[in-house]
Amino acid sequence: MAVPLVDLKAQYATIKDEVNKAIQDVLESQVFILGPKVKELEEKIANYCDVKYSIGVSSGSDALLLALMAIGIGRGDEVITTPFTFFATAGSVSLLGAKPVFADIDPGTYNISPYLIEEKITSKTKAIIPVHLYGQCADMDPILEIADKHGLYVIEDAAQAIGARYKDRKAGSMGHIGCLSFFPTKNLGGYGDGGMILTSDPELAEKVSVLRVHGSKPKYYHSVIGCNSRLDAIQASVLLAKLNYLDDWNEARRRNADKYNSLFKGLELVTPFAEPFNYHIYNQYVIKLKPGSSGASAPEKRDLVRESLKNAGIGTEIYYPVPLHLQKCYSGLGYKLGNLPASEEASANTLALPIYPELTNEQQEQVVRVISDSLIG
Numbered sequence: 492m493a494v495p496l497v498d499l500k501a502q503y504a505t506i507k508d509e510v511n512k513a514i515q516d517v518l519e520s521q522v523f524i525l526g527p528k529v530k531e532l533e534e535k536i537a538n539y540c541d542v543k544y545s546i547g548v549s550s551g552s553d554a555l556l557l558a559l560m561a562i563g564i565g566r567g568d569e570v571i572t573t574p575f576t577f578f579a580t581a582g583s584v585s586l587l588g589a590k591p592v593f594a595d596i597d598p599g600t601y602n603i604s605p606y607l608i609e610e611k612i613t614s615k616t617k618a619i620i621p622v623h624l625y626g627q628c629a630d631m632d633p634i635l636e637i638a639d640k641h642g643l644y645v646i647e648d649a650a651q652a653i654g655a656r657y658k659d660r661k662a663g664s665m666g667h668i669g670c671l672s673f674f675p676t677k678n679l680g681g682y683g684d685g686g687m688i689l690t691s692d693p694e695l696a697e698k699v700s701v702l703r704v705h706g707s708k709p710k711y712y713h714s715v716i717g718c719n720s721r722l723d724a725i726q727a728s729v730l731l732a733k734l735n736y737l738d739d740w741n742e743a744r745r746r747n748a749d750k751y752n753s754l755f756k757g758l759e760l761v762t763p764f765a766e767p768f769n770y771h772i773y774n775q776y777v778i779k780l781k782p783g784s785s786g787a788s789a790p791e792k793r794d795l796v797r798e799s800l801k802n803a804g805i806g807t808e809i810y811y812p813v814p815l816h817l818q819k820c821y822s823g824l825g826y827k828l829g830n831l832p833a834s835e836e837a838s839a840n841t842l843a844l845p846i847y848p849e850l851t852n853e854q855q856e857q858v859v860r861v862i863s864d865s866l867i868g
Contacts, residue, residue, distance in 0.1 A: 494845050494854045496806030497676045501849035502740075506732060513728035520724075528727040533687070535734060540653070540669065541661045542689040544696035547722030548703050551650040551672020552579035554686035555620075556586060557720060558668040561698040562644045564589050564617055571611050572620040572648075573603040574814040574826075575834040580622055580648050581815050590824070592616070593816045595831040599764040601625065601777070601841075604833075605633035612637075618644040623652035623662050625810075626678070626744075626774035627765060631657050631665045638666075646670065649689075653679050654741045656770035663689040668699075673730055678744070678774055679737050681726040743848035744773040747855065751776060751844070754859040759792075759866055775810060776846035779837070789840040792866070797842055799865035805858055808843045 503510065517528060529547045537545035548554050564570060566588035572580055574593040581591035594607040601624050608619060619638055621629035631647075638645045645666030649655070652662035653671055663669025673685035688699050701708045706717030748771070752762045761779040765771040780792040797807050814834040816826035828835065844858055 492854060492857045493804035494806065494850075494858055496808055496843070496845050498845075498847055498849055499675060499680075502847070505849070506736065509732045510729055513732040514725055517724045517728045523724050525721050526724050528724040528731065529722050532722075532727040532731050532734075535731065536671070536687055537689070539661075539734070539737075540671075540689050541664045542669065543691040544689070544693070546688045546690075546696060546699045546703065547727065548686045548688060548699075549720040549722060550684040551670060551674060551686040552583065553703075553718070553720040554650075554670035554672070554688050555579055555583040555646070555648060557699050557702050557718075558646045558670055558688055559583055559587055559589070559618070560702050560717075561668065561695050562618060562646070567615060568617040569613060569615040570618045570620060571608055571616060573622050573624075573834070574816040574831055575601055575811065575837055576622045576624060576648065576815065577650070577811070578815065578818075579650075580620055581821070584620075585820075589617075590615075591815070591821070593814075593826065593831060593834075595833045596837065597630070598833040598836065600627055600629075600766060601837055602627065602629035603634075605630050605637065608634065609637050609641075612641055612643075616641070616643060618646055620646045620648055621666075622648040622650075623655055625763070625777055626652050626655050626772040627763075627769050628652060628655050628657035628662050630766070631660075635665065644668070647689075650674075650686075651677065651774035652772065653677070654737055654770075655772045658768045664691070667692060668695060673726065678741060678772055679730060679733055682729050683726055685722050685726040685730065687722070740848040741772040744776075744846055745771065747846050747848070747850050748773045748776055750852065750855055751846075751859070754855065755862075758863055760862075773846050775843045777810065777841050777843045779841045781840075789836075793840055793842055796862055796865045799861055800858070803857070803861045805861060806845060809838075809841065810843050812838055814838050 533545040568589040647666040647669040649663035650672035655662040669689035671687040673681040702717035703720040706715035
């Protein structure tokens with residue numbers, strides 16, 4: 492039985508009529524850039540995420556970039572973040588001439604450890620970017636306390652976490668700015684690139700709104716240098732059609748995670764850990780392999796399990812095979828293997844499995860059966 496890592500066709504089949512009508516409405520209107528559909532989505536996302544303002548942009552990567560631009564990050568500044576994340580988190584810092592400074596992760600949640608942040612702060616530090624990885628919020632209270640103590644901005648990278656909660660607060664609502672991605676494989680995904688910036692600060696909201704249209708206000712009058720980063724109306728219409736289902740889809744992912752956790756009991760692997768104060772929405776379900784009794788290392792076991800799943804037609808992914816501090820483009824920062832051991836271990840030993848809402852019990856049982864046979868055999 493083939494099991495894709497993500498099955499967007501299965502999701503589309505359940506909402507096909509609504510999505511097609513939403514797209515057709517935009518085609519009939521011929522309003523493709525910003526416009527009423529984008530405004531409607533911005534208002535609904537702001538309400539959903541418990542913030543005052545929501546600004547649609549062209550991608551999650553641009554959301555990070557514009558957020559940093561809005562708080563004035565530039566050459567010579569430092570921004571503390573995690574090395575165990577998608578490249579855009581640190582890449583956006585570098586694009587502005589600033590320096591990403593990496594603090595290691597908590598080995599249980601894979602999120603940045605708040606207790607390793609303060610030692611990284613210097614006179615050049617201007618912001619912290621915690622990432623709510625895989626759909627679980629980072630431990631925000633101590634991060635916010637550190638930021639307040641040192642006068643730093645906090646930008647939440649909530650690209651994988653729309654709908655996740657931390658102590659009943661929504662992902663993206665706790666820092667100065669939150670950043671969302673609507674990449675198609677996200678829990679709320681469009682049919683192309685798209686992103687959103689969240690904030691309750693009117694000045695930051697205004698800055699982002701101007702920056703996303705080349706820094707112009709009014710049109711053709713430029714007080715600052717911005718970029719072309721507008722959310723288009725077709726993406727907004729698709730996201731509006733899907734938003735009504737998001738909570739149900741998140742709950743389905745949580746049920747699938749619970750089933751995996753039960754089926755994996757007794758096997759030589761670590762299932763995802765969710766903090767009791769968090770509402771985890773499982774953008775990814777990531778297992779960690781342990782060294783085997785046969786003497787095989789965890790990375791060897793991970794690769795063996797992945798090959799077995801591939802041969803059985805089951806999709807997997809490694810998020811992320813090389814932590815950012817060891818990427819070639821950041822060799823100039825001076826990090827070496829062993830500097831951030833928890834991130835390095837996670838990169839070597841983890842594997843993401845199918846977790847989408849439409850996943851059936853039979854498909855999950857097949858995934859676990861292949862993994863079990865691989866580990867025992």
